[in-house]
């Protein structure tokens with residue numbers, strides 16, 4: 370619980386992901402008076418939030434104990450320029466895709482940095498967040514863990530280079546699943562169902578199957594076999610899904626492309642940090 374959490378906590382960027390985390394912190398007892406949201410166009414401030422909301426670091430008063438970065442990676446140079454001088458002494462937690470802790474250290478001239486990769490099911494406490502903070506004091510690691518626990522499962526990474534793959538799998542992954550639900554519903558329509566029925570069946574099938582996979586103690590492979598009658602309907606469908614390794618190849622390509630994009634975002638942030646160092 371975060372009832373006793375002492376801020377100030379500055380959340381810089383309150384969009385889809387930052388807003389989801391803020392809503393979970395509040396549900397876990399974090400008091401609004403401990404939070405300052407800094408965002409010129411906040412998209413997802415939770416209803417009823419009574420903390421401070423300002424459009425830039427210049428408009429925020431005092432100094433934070435903790436700063437959570439929730440802007441798009443492309444905004445990082447602008448944000449760093451206006452923020453770095455204001456946050457000396459704070460622990461910096463970044464959720465930015467791609468951007469490495471070394472890059473953040475250069476841009477913000479600081480040492481205490483944690484990197485996290487949450488995902489949007491965090492908004493209902495069903496997320497999974499990868500955490501990284503090489504060399505952080507134990508108290509900082511405990512604070513990071515405490516902040517992300519209300520969002521769902523947490524997993525510490527020891528090797529920062531794994532963040533690209535993690536981002537491609539669990540950070541982006543909810544979108545793949547949502548796309549699958551859409552496509553399954555569309556396929557149901559193509560097979561003759563009306564849109565409402567196909568949508569409802571697709572949604573209930575994916576949520577039910579995911580809950581069963583999580584709760585049954587069986588492997589996904591065993592659960593799949595339990596659905597699949599020899600020469601039955603499921604086998605006929607799976608023969609298409611897996612024909613010539615189609616599904617595996619599609620998902621490998623999907624995750625590879627997302628991981629490559631993560632590395633490209635990292636390179637762009639590095640270039641910005643180098644430009645700052647050269648200025």
Ligand SMILES: NC(=O)C1=CN([C@@H]2O[C@H](COP(=O)(O)OP(=O)(O)OC[C@H]3O[C@@H](n4cnc5c(N)ncnc54)[C@H](O)[C@@H]3O)[C@@H](O)[C@H]2O)C=CC1
Pocket residue numbers: 381382383384385386387407408409410411412413439440441442444447448464465466486487488489540541
């Ligand atoms: N959406 C997702 O599923 C996930 C996103 N992330 C990361 O979270 C970060 C935010 O992503 P989203 O929430 O999806 O983006 P978003 O576009 O929904 O939110 C970004 C927020 O930053 C604000 N912003 C823009 N310029 C700013 C500035 N100069 N100062 C302060 N705030 C500013 C925007 O007004 C907006 O509210 C990204 O770095 C992304 O890589 C990480 C994991 C999952």
Ligand SMILES: O=C(O)[C@@H]1CCC=N1
Pocket residue numbers: 466536540541
């Ligand atoms: O699409 C993105 O770049 C972010 C990172 C992971 C999920 N959304």
